[in-house]
Amino acid sequence: MRVLGIETSCDETGVALYDSEQGLLSDALYSQVKMHAEYGGVVPELASRDHVRKLLPLIREVMAEAGLELSDVDAVAYTSGPGLIGALMVGASTGRALALGLGVPAVGVHHMEGHLLAPMLEENPPSFPFVALLVSGGHTQLVRVDGIGQYELLGESLDDAAGEAFDKAAKMLGLDYPGGPLIARLAENGTPGRYRFPRPMTDRPGLDFSFSGLKTFTLNTANAERDEAGRIDPQTMADIAFAFEEAVVETLAIKCRRALQQTGLKQLVIAGGVSANKRLRARLDEVVRKERSGLFYARPQFCTDNGAMIAYAGCQRLMAGQSDELVISARPRWPM
Ligand code: KG4
């Protein structure tokens, strides 16, 4: 089965073609990041308009790259939520209409299920069951995964998502959006031990998270270091970025270890934008070694939003017999 996948939930237009026998045939991505950086965050209306501009050219691009025609597509999968409603509607209506025109089934995919399954596109994929840490700009969740669609929520953030915390901390330091990769780069020059940031909610049992306190801590630390002109010297910036990243990574690592111990499972999957973070990967490598477990993640471009994960997740859903009626399904809020 050959599935065209469409992702338009936020600020990346992603399209890909996945074949259940041959694997990923082609994928293309257009990032709107530069346009939104000017405003310090995603502007929903501008995002929708850019998806309208880019979606059809990207569909043509993936078909050409695979050397196939639209008539070779067996089904269409599109992100139906959660996300920005206008942005979702571009992918949903285009995907649904395309499927109708081609006379093939369409399926609306949960964006976080896409992230969750993205590591399955890699060479040594995990096998069910496993524990998954989903860390993106909108979600921080620990999930027990027993199969496609068999997800048990073990814990989640009670306030900000980990990626959101990275983005907000970056903004406080005067960095652009999205701040995650910029904090990570800055932190490479940080001095270990100069600051110690809190590890929220690690001193009590359970698998929930809270990252909003870290934001305030970052702001207070930064403000205490500003000179009369409001500037922070570059080394101090790097040291704050280091301490912030260390606190997020350590908090996530403590909860991942707990989740492995609690479930007795031996595979840990990390997915979503923050799973591209090198320090997080390195720290979780240590955790899984201690727990005699394995760590799985996607290549960096499939950690952040992309069409391949939607094509893959949609293909699994369709092969399990699922498809949607003649509806355009866009759900800004949608629990997995
Ligand atoms: O999964 P994603 O592309 O979009 C959502 O579904 O939200 O995740 C985007 C988030 C942003 O908050 C971004 O700052 C963060 O992932 N991110 C990172 C890194 N790369 C992306 N955070 C920390 N380190 C990174 N290397």
Ligand code: ZN
């Ligand atoms: Zn995402």
